[in-house]
Amino acid sequence: MDTLLIAMFEILSFGAIVVLVVLGLGIIASMMGIFNFAQGEFVLLGAYVTYLMHSVGLPVPLGMLAAPVVVGALGFILEKLVVRRFYAAPIVAMLGTYALGLIIREAVRGLTGGLYLSVPEPISGSITIGSLHFAAWRGVIVIITLLVMAASHALLAYTSFGLRVRASLENPQLARASGISTGMIYSLTFAFGAALAGLAGALIVPVFSLFADLGIRFLIQGFVAVMVGGVGSFAGPVAGASVIGTFSAWLPWLMSPVIADVLVFVLAIIFIKFRPQGLISGRGVNR
């Protein structure tokens, strides 16, 4: 019973991490129709900013607050300079963002000297319930993920900014005719997606430590999750991420980690083959 609870907590917290990473990817893919191959590197950059703030002596939580701001700002600039040229050709966008990701990854590799660098958990220790111990920081990640998810949904579903984003998504011409600056909306949406990735990177760096290939680890997972969930809606990628996260954390308890890792992806690809629209085939943001 105890092991089962511990396992369930592990699965929950890993699922939360995957959701957090995929959320930004899913928002960019669903709202803008772009598969951003640099998303993993935005996660990496968030982790790096946190490490940088920590290494100059500032408190870690401050670094975690700064990470989404810095990465979001960078996302905004990159969208203005590079990504906006790709909207007409989504396939080129994959290759272009891949090049961007390569630049960021190798820059970070140069800056870290190819080492594994650790960042301490801002809240260390464990929470004890009865005879069970849970890592406190992982609990915090679960709570923050839930908050971020709710806030993102609220932003897209209930604010006037969200209304503009959805309008630009559904009918760009009409949105422009109604006086919405779709170019600006795309920039802000991309920046928002990047900021979410930066936050994810900041939160997970104490768990995984910082290394240059941190982003790649999540990239394939993220794409598979978005496709399984279904592109086009807010709920789709979140659902996909929960499923993929759960399986990724659960299967290693049953079989060797290597087989489990591969099996998750293979099952996901088979699922997408027979249900290309994904788990949730709707479009837009449900209120």
Next chain:
Amino acid sequence: MSSTGTGIQPPPRVIQAARSPVMASAFAGRKKVLPIFELALLIAASIAPLVLRDYITVYATRVLILCLFALSFDLVWGYAGILSLGQSLFFGMAGYGVALLSRDFGLGSIFAVLPAGALIGFVAALLLAGFLLLGRHPSSVVFVSLGTMTGAYAADRLARGSHYLGGQNGIPSIQPMTIGSHELSEGPGFYYLVLAILVLIYLLSRFLLRSQFGLALAGLRENEQRIAFFGYKVQHLKAIIFAISGAIAGTSGSLYAFHEGFVWPNMLGVVMSTQVVLYVLFGGSGTLIGAVVGTAIVEGLSFWLSDNYRDIWPIILGVLLLLVILFRPLGLISLVLGERERVGRFGPSLKEKRNAAP
């Protein structure tokens, strides 16, 4: 969505299969750059080992093998519009296959291992294509690229975890390849062998792409729906070219295994397959020569730069790639070749037609 897009990747916009004789005569006087360019490259490649030092010849042999690999990616992406991000799967599987043949069965004869490598690549590509491309729902480009990438990732992971395949270290010290009783080791001999194979496969691909099959492929890349309405079995065409490209990648992988003398999991994984995407985009997809030029330039630059600027070389490569994608979506080859020649002609040449119809 936004109208500011500039990049158009699967390149040519024009297909000029049936050109009217009037138009033809208007362009007949134009000089052709492509054959001259190809010939110049071939001559340069044939005399290279005579003037280069031995260690550079060894490096150049590796580059030629990678050119072959780049050709295989160019066939699927540049000509059929299939974004295969897992091309290394066939490259690496063939490499591992021939390494096992050599280790467990002592097979090293070129007449056994190269066909075996090509066959492994062909079968693996055919199976993957059967799953990813065929079926009731036509597959989206994103799905195919994700599926192939996952295939490469999975193979990489499995090879790393497998004791039989040597785990992280791969299979070291493969016996040299033999022709009859002659052992083929690194150096000019191996170089000329690879060059001959490259030229042969290049010419075969060229012939294939200039045939009616190539025309159907080009149409497929430009407008898949229209080709389907004409009655072509679009998915079958894609599967065929995918399997052919798998065979080429397999040939290249088995040559690579014997040339380097070892195989390791990176040959299978995402690193290698993104490398080949880089070569082809750089040189110019949709032209066979572009793939070769791109590989030669990227590998040449990295040979020269990685000594002096080891740390920033990958960053430079990324920046260059981004610049090429943004400002030269047709690749560096478009600096030399005009649009008309890049697209080329299909079917029998105009002269033959004129002779046939007096």
